[in-house]
Amino acid sequence: MISIAAWNVNSIRTRLPQCLAWLRRDRPDVVLLQETKVMDDGFPRLEFEDLGYNLALSGEKSYNGVAIFSKYPLEDVRRGLPGDDSDMQARYIEAVLSIPATKEQQARGGGVIRVASVYVPNGQTTDSDKYAYKLRFLTRLAAHARTLLAYDEPLVIGGDFNIAPADLDVHDPAAWEGSVLTHLEARAKLRTLLYSGLHDAYRILHPAGRQFSWWDYRGNGWARDDGLRIDHLLLSPQAADRLEACGMVRDMRGEEKASDHVPVLCQLAV
DNA sequence: ATGCCTAATGGAATTAGA
Numbered sequence: 001m002i003s004i005a006a007w008n009v010n011s012i013r014t015r016l017p018q019c020l021a022w023l024r025r026d027r028p029d030v031v032l033l034q035e036t037k038v039m040d041d042g043f044p045r046l047e048f049e050d051l052g053y054n055l056a057l058s059g060e061k062s063y064n065g066v067a068i069f070s071k072y073p074l075e076d077v078r079r080g081l082p083g084d085d086s087d088m089q090a091r092y093i094e095a096v097l098s099i100p101a102t103k104e105q106q107a108r109g110g111g112v113i114r115v116a117s118v119y120v121p122n123g124q125t126t127d128s129d130k131y132a133y134k135l136r137f138l139t140r141l142a143a144h145a146r147t148l149l150a151y152d153e154p155l156v157i158g159g160d161f162n163i164a165p166a167d168l169d170v171h172d173p174a175a176w177e178g179s180v181l182t183h184l185e186a187r188a189k190l191r192t193l194l195y196s197g198l199h200d201a202y203r204i205l206h207p208a209g210r211q212f213s214w215w216d217y218r219g220n221g222w223a224r225d226d227g228l229r230i231d232h233l234l235l236s237p238q239a240a241d242r243l244e245a246c247g248m249v250r251d252m253r254g255e256e257k258a259s260d261h262v263p264v265l266c267q268l269a270v
Numbered sequence: 271a272t273g274c275c276t277a278a279t280g281g282a283a284t285t286a287g288a
Contacts, residue, residue: 124287216272260276260288
């Protein structure tokens, strides 16, 4: 069994104590991080390496920033999405996990899992340039996903998609009408990813579930459970076939100095 | 009530998040 989580930490330096406590408690094998908000030379590497993780980083000053932690060796690290050389925002990193496996398992492709950490732009408002960038980013992500899906291997693209796929994923759909997190164009782009052959791990196992992954700091959102499910683990068929469990690490939202997101965590049979 | 909170920057007020 291998456990893979995606988590928007909202600053790895500010969240360092909470992050270390969680890794010691739940011991996920792989963590896909977003919004690390620090350049690679300022990343607190040693604290995580001491826990046995290999790190792959793509950081940026102040904003964005993605990373992969893995108990397994990381190979073939790629940074950034193809399709726009002018896009300098650190929102995508990908790597291949080299997992010890028997020859029999390797014959079935069992020795390798490709993972990606993605931080889809928020978009701010539907009439802004940022929303146009969000939609273009999702188009590029879908194109790249099709490339990766053609490899016919276990693939997990996880992260903060800044999209609640359906009204079921929103505490109060009427209140969020017109938001960039629920807008029909963003939802259609996410569906393009799904139609291409990726599968929403949480939805596979919980068809009617209403676990959220984000609650606004403002307006006492957590206490009122006014949340959205915007963080996702998207699986290739080869990964989905091995899916054993998926859920949110909900208790982390109630801790002191919590991120506004909680990790979404899945278990895959190896 | 997207005015409500949190983080980074820089050393106050602004930008950004979602």
